[in-house]
Amino acid sequence: MNEPNPTREIEFEVNGTTFRRAVEPRRLLSDFLRHDLGLTGTHVGCEHGVCGACTILLDGQAIRSCLLFAVQIDGAHLTTVEGMTPEPAAPMHPLQQAFQRHHGLQCGFCTPGFLMTLLPFLEENPDPTEDEVRHAISGNLCRCTGYQHIVDAVLGWARERAAAAAEGEGREPTP
Amino acid sequence: MKPAPFDYFAPNSLEEALEQLQAAGWDGKVLAGGQSLVPVMNFRLAQPGVLVDLNRIPGLDGIEVDPAGNLRLGAMVRHARLEKDPTVARVAPLLTAAVPWIAHPQIRNRGTLGGSLAHADPAAELPAVMVALRARFRLRSAHGDRWVDADDFFVGLFATALEPGEILVEVLVPAASPGDRVAFLEVARRSGDYALVGVATTLRLEAERLVDLRHVLFSIGDRPHEAHAAADCIGQQPTPELIEQFSLAVGREIEPADDIHASADYRRHLAAVLTRRALTQALRSGGAA
Numbered sequence: 001m002n003e004p005n006p007t008r009e010i011e012f013e014v015n016g017t018t019f020r021r022a023v024e025p026r027r028l029l030s031d032f033l034r035h036d037l038g039l040t041g042t043h044v045g046c047e048h049g050v051c052g053a054c055t056i057l058l059d060g061q062a063i064r065s066c067l068l069f070a071v072q073i074d075g076a077h078l079t080t081v082e083g084m085t086p087e088p089a090a091p092m093h094p095l096q097q098a099f100q101r102h103h104g105l106q107c108g109f110c111t112p113g114f115l116m117t118l119l120p121f122l123e124e125n126p127d128p129t130e131d132e133v134r135h136a137i138s139g140n141l142c143r144c145t146g147y148q149h150i151v152d153a154v155l156g157w158a159r160e161r162a163a164a165a166a167e168g169e170g171r172e173p174t175p
Numbered sequence: 176m177k178p179a180p181f182d183y184f185a186p187n188s189l190e191e192a193l194e195q196l197q198a199a200g201w202d203g204k205v206l207a208g209g210q211s212l213v214p215v216m217n218f219r220l221a222q223p224g225v226l227v228d229l230n231r232i233p234g235l236d237g238i239e240v241d242p243a244g245n246l247r248l249g250a251m252v253r254h255a256r257l258e259k260d261p262t263v264a265r266v267a268p269l270l271t272a273a274v275p276w277i278a279h280p281q282i283r284n285r286g287t288l289g290g291s292l293a294h295a296d297p298a299a300e301l302p303a304v305m306v307a308l309r310a311r312f313r314l315r316s317a318h319g320d321r322w323v324d325a326d327d328f329f330v331g332l333f334a335t336a337l338e339p340g341e342i343l344v345e346v347l348v349p350a351a352s353p354g355d356r357v358a359f360l361e362v363a364r365r366s367g368d369y370a371l372v373g374v375a376t377t378l379r380l381e382a383e384r385l386v387d388l389r390h391v392l393f394s395i396g397d398r399p400h401e402a403h404a405a406a407d408c409i410g411q412q413p414t415p416e417l418i419e420q421f422s423l424a425v426g427r428e429i430e431p432a433d434d435i436h437a438s439a440d441y442r443r444h445l446a447a448v449l450t451r452r453a454l455t456q457a458l459r460s461g462g463a464a
Contacts, residue, residue: 005181005182008183024180025180025181025182025183025226026177026178026179026180026181028176028177028213028217031176031177044176047176047217048214048218049210049213049214049278049282052279052281055281061255061284061285062280062281062284063281063284063285064210064281064282064285066176066213066217067209067210067213067214067282067285068209068213068285069183069209069213071183071185072185072228072230074185117280121280135280135366136280138279138280138366138367139278139279139280139281139282139367
């Protein structure tokens, strides 16, 4: 039982970069991202799928990286919170800016998980209601904000984006 | 966090998977979505020596209607797909009603139908739905296939009719009859938590009288419980008085246990309240065309 476990070769993409690594099968994807790839933007909270801090995108879908083994991602495309601002000097993603503006974080521990949950949600639901936003983030725990400012940030960004799109098409933005 | 070491196989065919599982015997475990298995492995409550991952096997995630009108669902269909699939909504509306209650969006993106059923958590939604819908499960081993009724499949706490070396590969849900009305409700302490009590109901009226009533409760024992009291309602008009009587009878016939989440009395109370609400809601829904 305690003899060293043989590793497996896997090849996958994270934020557009292809990696090839050897992993022990029991290595959790969350630990793999942080310890093996040094992508510490993905946070680790409960490690049993309840808190949502480790949420990342697997082939475009939000999943818990603590409930997947790294060995399972062979051939997959991952996006982590680092992928939202590919260049360190570039401005933050507009959703990140909205979190900043609306005080959608205090300690920031849960924020990467919220952002990764919300990106695909807002792709599918560009104009969500408050109720839909609250359901979308129901699997992410935040102990600082009481969620109100996170909801404000999401609705705020959705409105701004719609207004910008309307302006781009030469129409008056909706008030 | 580190689960105990295990051997990992990710076969490309069901035949290989069955061989590997057979070879592993009691030490082998099937990995589907992993949304229940991986947490218990993280806590080392489960320490399987061999994991056989089904995620690379093609053909296990079909959603089809067979010539007889039954819904045929592959075991690896993920919850998020069940939730949005128009065929599922048409043929098995109770299933569509239940899926949004399962955990959270991120879990539904990964968790699978077959995984939930094989895990057989008594507080989970899908086992109760399958009992209410008279679903049948196809279990495959190296020796061939066998079909097991949902009601016979769930034998106890996290226990099923699956033998070592067997994999649940397909779920057959008989088509809803025209006019079937459904409701699914549960009460949980927090959104997405396992239910303290939940109910899955399907009923049908003819000439304003109940000709079919299947009412299944979950999280009140070691497996889904179909209300015996439903038999007394058949042939009767679903008046508020009858619904009230039935709800109280349901509260009396179950034998829930006390635990840290709720007392047995509270569970009986919830069972009666949810039963009343579910029947009222189903009757209001008007039924499929």
